[in-house]
Amino acid sequence: MADYTLYCFAQSGNAYKPALYLALAGADWTPRFVDFFNGEVRTPAYLAINEMGEVPVLEHGAVRLSQSGVILDYLVEQLGQFGWRDDTERREILRWILFDNHKFTSYIATYRFLLNFAPRPAAPEVLEFMKGRVRAAIKVLAGHLNGRDFVVGDRLTIADLSLAGYVYYGAEFGVDWAKDYPPIHAWAERIKALPGWQHPYDLMPGHPLPGR
Amino acid sequence: MADYTLYCFAQSGNAYKPALYLALAGADWTPRFVDFFNGEVRTPAYLAINEMGEVPVLEHGAVRLSQSGVILDYLVEQLGQFGWRDDTERREILRWILFDNHKFTSYIATYRFLLNFAPRPAAPEVLEFMKGRVRAAIKVLAGHLNGRDFVVGDRLTIADLSLAGYVYYGAEFGVDWAKDYPPIHAWAERIKALPGWQHPYDLMPGHPLPGR
Numbered sequence: 001m002a003d004y005t006l007y008c009f010a011q012s013g014n015a016y017k018p019a020l021y022l023a024l025a026g027a028d029w030t031p032r033f034v035d036f037f038n039g040e041v042r043t044p045a046y047l048a049i050n051e052m053g054e055v056p057v058l059e060h061g062a063v064r065l066s067q068s069g070v071i072l073d074y075l076v077e078q079l080g081q082f083g084w085r086d087d088t089e090r091r092e093i094l095r096w097i098l099f100d101n102h103k104f105t106s107y108i109a110t111y112r113f114l115l116n117f118a119p120r121p122a123a124p125e126v127l128e129f130m131k132g133r134v135r136a137a138i139k140v141l142a143g144h145l146n147g148r149d150f151v152v153g154d155r156l157t158i159a160d161l162s163l164a165g166y167v168y169y170g171a172e173f174g175v176d177w178a179k180d181y182p183p184i185h186a187w188a189e190r191i192k193a194l195p196g197w198q199h200p201y202d203l204m205p206g207h208p209l210p211g212r
Numbered sequence: 213m214a215d216y217t218l219y220c221f222a223q224s225g226n227a228y229k230p231a232l233y234l235a236l237a238g239a240d241w242t243p244r245f246v247d248f249f250n251g252e253v254r255t256p257a258y259l260a261i262n263e264m265g266e267v268p269v270l271e272h273g274a275v276r277l278s279q280s281g282v283i284l285d286y287l288v289e290q291l292g293q294f295g296w297r298d299d300t301e302r303r304e305i306l307r308w309i310l311f312d313n314h315k316f317t318s319y320i321a322t323y324r325f326l327l328n329f330a331p332r333p334a335a336p337e338v339l340e341f342m343k344g345r346v347r348a349a350i351k352v353l354a355g356h357l358n359g360r361d362f363v364v365g366d367r368l369t370i371a372d373l374s375l376a377g378y379v380y381y382g383a384e385f386g387v388d389w390a391k392d393y394p395p396i397h398a399w400a401e402r403i404k405a406l407p408g409w410q411h412p413y414d415l416m417p418g419h420p421l422p423g424r
Contacts, residue, residue, distance in 0.1 A: 052311055052352055067310040070303050077299075087289075091282050098279040099264055102313040110345075123337035133322075140264055 004029035007049070007057035009036050010207035011117065013109060013165035015056040016200040017068040018075060021161050023203055024196045025079050032059075033205040037117070068165070069097045072158040082157050092152045096159035103137040108166045112173040117209075134173065138181060145183035149190060156191065164191055168199055216241035219261070219269035221248050222419035223329065225321060225377035227268040228412040229280040230287060233373050235415055236408045237293045244271075245417040249329065280377070281309045284370040294370050304364045308371040315349040320378045324385040329421075346385065350393060357395035361402060368403065376403055380411055 004022060008015030008031050015034075022029040034055050040046050041053045050057050050066045057064060058071045060078070065071050076083035084090035111130040114122040141163060144151065151159040167188045170177050177185035191197065201207040216234060220227030220243050227246075234241040246267050252258050253265045262269050262278045269276060270283045272290070277283050288295035296302035323342040326334040353375060356363065363371040379400045382389050389397035403409065413419040 051356060065303065065307075067307045069310045070307045073306065074303065091277065091286065094285065095277070095279045095282045098281045098310070098313050101310050102279075102318050106314050106318050122341070123335070125335035125337040126341045129334070129338045144263060 002028045002030040003060065005032050005059040006030070007032045007034050007055050007059075008204045009034050009055065010201050010204040011209070012036065012055050012204070013105065013169060013200065014054070014068045015204060016168075017161050017165045018056050018058060018071040019200070019203050020164065020197070021072060021075050021079075021082065021158065023198055024156075024161075024194055025075070025081050026196060027075075027079060031205050035206075037209060069094075069101060069158075069162060072097070072161060076158060082161065084157065085153070089153060089157075093157050093159040096151050097162045099140070100159075100162045100165070103133070104141060104163060105165055107133040107137050108173060112166065112169060115174070116172050131174075138175070138184070142181040142183050145187050147183075148187075150187070156194065160187070160191060164188065168192075214240045214242035215272065217244050217271040218242070219244045219246050219267050219271075220416045221246050221267065222413050222416040223421070224248065224267050224416070225317065225381060225412065226266070226280045227416060228380075229373050229377045230268050230270060230283040231412070231415050232376065232409070233284060233287050233291075233294065233370065235410055236368075236373075236406055237287070237291045238408060239287075239291060243417050247418075249421060281306075281313060281370075281374060284309070284373060288370060294368055294373065296369065297365070301365060301369075305369050305371040308363050309374045311352070312371075312374045312377070315345070316353060316375060317377055319345040319349050320385060324378065324381060327386070328384050343386075350387070350396070354393040354395050357399050359395075360399075362399070368406065372399070372403060376400065380404075 004027055006015065006019055006022065006029055008019055019031070034040050036055065041055070047053055049064070052066060054066065056068055056071060057066045058074065065074055084093055107130060111127070111134050114127060114130065150156055151163060167177070167184065175181070177188060216239055218227065218231055218234065218241055220231055231243070246252050248267065253267070259265055261276070264278060266278065268280055268283060269278045270286065277286055296305055319342060323346050326339060326342065362368055363375060379389070379396065387393070389400060
């Protein structure tokens with residue numbers, strides 16, 4: 001049995017955040033496929049595992065955790081990589097993880113879901129509204145990465161791994177990083193070049209969706 | 213000069229989170245009014261203070277922090293109240309702060325803004341979409357608080373203060389907690405009964421908006 005079990009599926013950028021950590025750290029882990037698109041996260045059995053009805057969930061011995069930001073914090077403690085040097089840096093990392101959760105991932109994941117996976121087509125007004133929110137959040141990250149190699153300090157941290165969750169799905173929400181946001185493109189390529197990197201569709205099970 | 217300066221305005225539930233901490237802890241603090249509705253957060257001067265273009269910002273001596281979750285973490289360190297007993301509890305608190313940022317506050321704040329403060333009326337499709345997201349997030353918290361006095365453990369923590377950010381504005385987004393979500397109502401009343409509690413419109417400057 002592997003050290004770590006990660007509840008995930010290929011289309012989830014939130015699950016990709018810890019999956020990428022585990023891959024880059026060379027950890028001993030196994031994915032546990034969650035059948036999101038057939039409603040598994042709304043079943044009583046799944047809600048008993050995570051009352052928030054979300055992936056990812058990490059199991060490590062008797063420890064079970066949810067929320068990607070919590071799992072990343074735990075992996076820093078366990079595996080000692082991609083963390084902070086002091087408390088000031090820890091807070092700067094947390095600041096970007098919170099921004100990611102509140103605006104960057106939150107808007108991008110919703111917008112991408114509506115464009116690609118929603119059971120019914122979304123109203124154009126909703127897509128337009130979400131697109132505006134997405135662009136504003138991306139602009140903040142692009143401005144921050146202008147002249148920087150990584151989000152915090154001069155090396156990869158869990159702030160990068162959190163913000164990178166949905167970046168490699170860019171075409172699915174109409175963004176061409178190289179053309180539209182060169183600083184984000186350069187940063188994403190920098191992470192992609194690290195030993196162990198894999199695209200979310202290769203790293204986690206469930207791609208492509210049946211019938212697509 | 214007060215120990216703490218909090219950049220805030222009365223309509224911001226995100227600013228209310230640390231403002232309420234400071235009030236309940238009896239700290240020596242002063243608000244610094246941010247003229248959000250006239251665009252101050254988009255000015256170069258403000259973006260130099262917080263590149264994310266948001267409130268709250270906390271200043272404490274030479275320390276300047278943004279993101280309510282980071283500020284709450286810092287206040288626990290400085291003032292020693294409403295924190296965790298061990299690392300497991302610290303992560304459980306962080307889990308709820310992340311859920312708050314990703315879904316609870318994120319959807320509620322956007323929906324309330326569209327209903328009350330947006331310069332142009334939002335399309336009904338957008339309001340309907342956001343309302344669905346808001347209700348789903350509220351349902352998770354109501355389920356969790358059913359049978360619990362506080363979000364984590366048996367006492368007030370910064371998880372409660374984060375999730376309570378927008379709760380007292382309920383009528384502005386069409387929610388009657390007492391009628392619709394009794395566990396959230398009971399919890400909000402429990403916090404309201406604490407010495408030092410004030411409504412966000414009383415605790416922070418800028419209410420009512422001019423002309424309303």
